[in-house]
Amino acid sequence: MSRITKEEIEKTKCGRFLLSDENIYLSIYSLNSYVFEYNLLNTEDRILYHRLQDKFDARLINGVITRVREQIIELFDKDKYIEAKVYFKPKKLSENGELEFRPLHSTGLITQIAIVSMLHLFVYEIPEEEEGDPKLRLSNLSRLIPSDFYGNRVSVKPEYLFKPWKQQYQKYNQNSNDALMKYHTSLEYKYEVTLDLENFFPTINPIIIYRYIINHLPAYLNDEERKMMKRVLQKLLFCKLTTTFDEKTAGQYYKVTKGAGNYDNVDKIEQNEKECWAFKEKSDKFVRGIPQGLPQSYFLGNIYMISIAEIFRKKFTGVSYFYVDDSVIFTNDVREDNFKEQLKELNKQIADEANNFEEDSAIYPEGTEKFYKSDLYGVNVHLDGKSNYTRLDNLDDSEVYLKCISREMSQAGSDFFRMYSDEENRNLEEKLDVLSKQVKAKRDQLVEEKSQKRDSGNEDAIEKDEDDTQKFEKRLTRYYRFFEYRKQRLVAMHQPENGSDEDYKKELEKIIYSELSEEDMEDDEKILQAFMNSYGADIWDAAIGMYQTFADDKEQNVLKNYILKINELCYGKASVEFSYLECTYRDLLRNEEENDYSVEEDIFEETLKRYMTEEDLRDIYNDPYKTLKYLARVRLKRYANKHYEVAEDYSSKLLKKTDEEILKILLSENEKLPSRLRIVCASTQKIIRMVLNTVCSYLFNVEVSNHPVLAQNSKKALTYGELRILSFVRNSLFTIEEFRKREILLDDKQNKDTADYSIMKVLEIYHSFVKDPVSIDKLIITHKYTCDVWKNGSKHLYFYTLHNQEHAIVLIQNIVKLIHAIDFLKISAIDYYILFLACYLHDISMVKIPALDSFLTDTNEADELAQELLDEFNKELQKDNLEEKVTENEIKENQNLYEDELDILSVKKYMLESYKKLDEYFEKKIRRRHAIDSSSEIRQRAEIKYLDMPMRELVAEVSEAHGADERNIYSIKSNASSRLMSIKFDKILLRLADLLDMSSYRVSKPILYHNMEQMSEESAFHWISHLLTQGYKLRTKYEIGSSKSSGTDNLKETEESLENIEGVLTPQTITEKLILEIPVDISQMSTIECENPCRKVQIGNISRQEITLICGEGCQNKSNDGLENRCNFLCRWFCVKNDYLIKELVALKEYLNRNKNNYFKCEIEIKIKCNNKTSIEARQFEILNHYIQDRK
Secondary structure, eight states: HHHHOOHHHHHHHHHHHHHHHHHHHHHHGGGGOOOOGGGGHHHHHHOOOOHOOOOOOHHHHHHHHHHHHHHHHHTTSSSOOOEEEEEEEEEETTSOOEEEEEEEEEEEEEHHHOOOOOHHHHOOOOOOOOOOOOOOOOOTTTGOOTBBBBBBBBBTTOOOOOOOOOHHHHHHHHHHHHHHHHHHHHHHSSSSEEEEEEHHHHOOOHHHHHHHHHHSSSSTHHHHHHHHHHOOOOHOOOOOOOOOHHHHHHHTTTOOOOTTTGGOOHHHHHHHHHHHHGGGGHHHHSSSSOBBBHHHHHHHHHHHHHHHHHHHHHSSSSEEEETEHHHHHHHHOOOOHHHHHHHHHHHHHHHHHHHHHHHGGSSSSOOOHHTTTTOOOOOEOOOSSSSSSEGGGGGHHHHTTTTHHHHHHHHHHHHTTOOSSSHHHHHHHEEEHHHHHHHHHHHHHHHHHHHHHHHHHHHHHHHHHHHHHHHHHHHHHHHHHHHHHHHHHHHTTTTBBBBHHHHHHHHHHHHHHHOTTGGGGHHHHHHHHHHHHHHHHHHHHHHHHHHHOOOOOHHHHHHHHHHHHHHHHHHHHSSSSEEEEEEEEHHHOOOGGGGGOOGGGGGGGHHHHHHHHHHHHHHHHHHHHHHHHHHHHHSSSSTTTTTOOOOOHHHHHHHTHHHHHHHHHHHHHHTBBGGGGGGHHHHHSSHHHHHHHHHHHTTTOOOOSSSSSSOOSSSSOHHHHHHHHHHHHHHHHHHHHHHHOOOOOOOHHHHHHHHHHGGGHHHHHIIIIIIOOHHHHHHHHHHHHHHTTTTOOSSSSSSSSOHHHHHHHHHHHHHHHHHHHOOTTOHHHHHHHHHHHHHHHGGGGGGGGOOHHHHHHSSSHHHHHHEEEEEEEEHHHHHHHOOOOOHHHHHHHHHHHHHHHHHHHHHHHHHHHHHHHHHHHHHHHHHHHHHHHHHHHHOOOOOGSSOOOOHHHHHHHHHHHGGSSSHHHHHHHHOOSSSSSOOOHHHHHHHHHHOOOOOOGGSHHHHHHGGGGGSOOOOOOHHHHHHBBOOOOOEEEEESSOOOOOSSSSSOOOHHHTTTOOTTTTTSSEEEEEEEEEEESSSOOOOOOSOOSSSSEEEEEEESSSEEETTTTOOOSSSSTOOOOBBBHHHHOOOOOOOOHHHHHHHHHHHHHHHHHSSSSEEEEEEEEOOOOOOOOOHHHHHHHHHHTTOO
């Protein structure tokens, strides 16, 4: 092949696209998604990587595009190929004690961007050059990837080259686990087959992929375009290797695996290996197979797997799931007595398929034909161990319930980034800790069982059993690492604890040093064995990073020496360029003298860059808005710090601009939009959103960022219009079409009002749980509406506790706490939206002034009240006449005056009594019916017409439920699993959140003190009780094994006892204990007579400072010995005040325990904690006591 010039490349359509700014910019834009081995980049490339987080730095971007274009053109030279280095990552210790490595390849960042630019020709449709809407579309080749392939699927979102691997791997696990449960139950398929390809990437012959892709290129390509595509593909497939090997690593890299499992002659294998190792001596070495670690390898691997998967499906018909080279197939085609022969047949078919591809020596780089035709190549299925089958009717219960663990894994991954209080962090930490221990216990149990079977001496049974359990053990290891890593991250959040972090460091040291003794540290073999056990089966790598945060200089030095020792045991004493560990921990292993910046001034900056730590790089460069902020300051400076009207006028004109005009505000170059943005802007709304966010934030004098909580740069108050706009443009689900439809105008009267800043407490919650920007905008409007209607309070409920927007915000926060505390209650984004609206509107009728003439039409309670008042009036008159003692002369002398005074006094008494009774009538009527009336208001009020009718109906239904009997809520059958929403869960969560809003903020102490005698007895009791209650904490404690709740916290199982528990990992083996801690400012525990003991709660423990109540157990009113009366004032007061809460918690416990789909067993405790001595006034205590006595 002769060299092709830039002009020749650009003669073809695909060549012009390849070298275009828009194609290369797309590669830069998706950078984060394909740099798989960031730690292997050199310092210069790591700095460039962080600088490229700012996608709008035109000078930098244009410079990178030029360098990438030059590299692509250079690669078209006949003798030029991508140059890569290989690093050897420790993989495992073989049975003979040899350390095996995984080869991972890396190259410069500019080269990786060039690779992806070239790969675009094959994964995307090349857009027409004059196409107005050049959105990313999958190519013909990408659409050939089967639907049951989950790994490395090409994305049409410009932020990602491949769909995010975490989401895809989660789908792969979830779907395969669901299938396991399904077929275990139905036995439609009797076997689960796991097939593992040996040494996959290094043994793929690139020529097979080359032929497959060329044979499947679009038929409409002309000869020149096909020629161009062939050359680009060749440069992606064949990469030069620049790493210098030693004998050990050469043996690893050039180890022969082709047909090794089928050879009976060991000498034949060794001869092949010797022949292949000779390739290491060549000066121009090429990467073996596909270069794992580089961006193109994973797409090319998928292409290769298309034909392999087809062979698998034909051999084992059924349902299959693939993640790159990992596969799970549910089938009936297993021959149990001859499974190994079936695997050999697979290998023969794979070999036959490879031989069907036409050879073309011209494709190989010069002098490499022998290398690529050697026995180094040829993919094989593992014949032992990793490839196995499992009978679905013989599964261990624990393996069946991996679905439950997988669900917990998925949920924990989501919850980890959606915590909004320390309580939630602690609760998730508890859950992750117990799940980690359970998974580890099961894994250790399997290892122990294997060891015992080995001792038994039955080789056939041992081999079969190990094959059956290896896959299960591998999954358990993966799950353990997932849970343990996140648990340690959460533990780090509350360190140092009580002024010390020693316990935490010791826990990390156990992981890092594998509990090696000082004597063991002198034994190289034990050190390497312990390291590999921890490195492969624990969170060793993550523990190093967390430990460095807390370690002092001495501990850091010990850690450094330990890693140097490990590096020496893995790679030898001399420093080698291919050490994965040395490259990954370069910051830690750096010599102290290297940190000395006292160098000549002219090389100071270069030296500083060379020794920047990862933390330095993030602090300096990782601001995606850096350039946009600068452009806003330059181009919008005449709008800075101006009156509201200026921003009002500009923002109204902004809505009328086209997309291109909006982008030009900040991104125009020479009055035009740069062509490099064409594909990205057509394929994502992110760029226009970021421009709008920058412009609007600058106009409103708010700090520019993506954070939903706004930080103002001026003393001016934020308006609702500004808040609504910024909330919309900071949402990752923003679309310009919906933004325009909303028409948020600052000159609208409603939008000019000053925003209530309490909404900032929940804005981030909205963005995390509701997500949709339109729904969040409606929540902001609802917040304003609630503020407005409650501004002057309620006429007839002025002595009732707060039910305004503050109450709503607490309810929203309570719902998030409950979701994270109760594992079973999981809801969707639409559920959160319904619930949050209900939090605002569920009490809305209580602010309404009732129609006074309704008293006249009420023939029940009103008539009874009228009769009662009339009778009392008549009695009062008679009483007055009897009590008056005057002489006849006095009566005669003052007859007229006396009669007038008597009539006026009687009327005044009658009026006062009537007023009290009538006021109480309306108060009770509103209070008693407020749930029903509020739901009616939600359905009918014109002010909330921005909510559509179906949504109003759902919100009304949920709101009405907060006043219903708990038995009518928990007895409803839930259909959450088959619906888009779970109305039952929504109702439960609203009721619990409402009942838990019991803090003193809901009442005013001065109003209570000045108006206590004017309050009704019920209002006074609740006001005083609220003042004594200082909120709550909701803790979740997890206990392993079935245990009767005792009201104490000392039931923690040891890890030793955990391993002996039957049914590890099965549902109900872990108790999820909800502990509701309620601090109160009252400590009155005087014993009282209890005629009717509580049927819903039992005193589990009682001390001077605390009472523990166990929900769901009837109170015995006696201690365990039957002598001591335990019923006391504090407990009685609490139970009367929180009667509805107790009933709700008992109903919740019963519901969770009877639901078969709940992974945890449920226990609920209430801890009443006495903060202070009783300090209320005598009259207040009297009110409480009297109210309690009336309800014995």
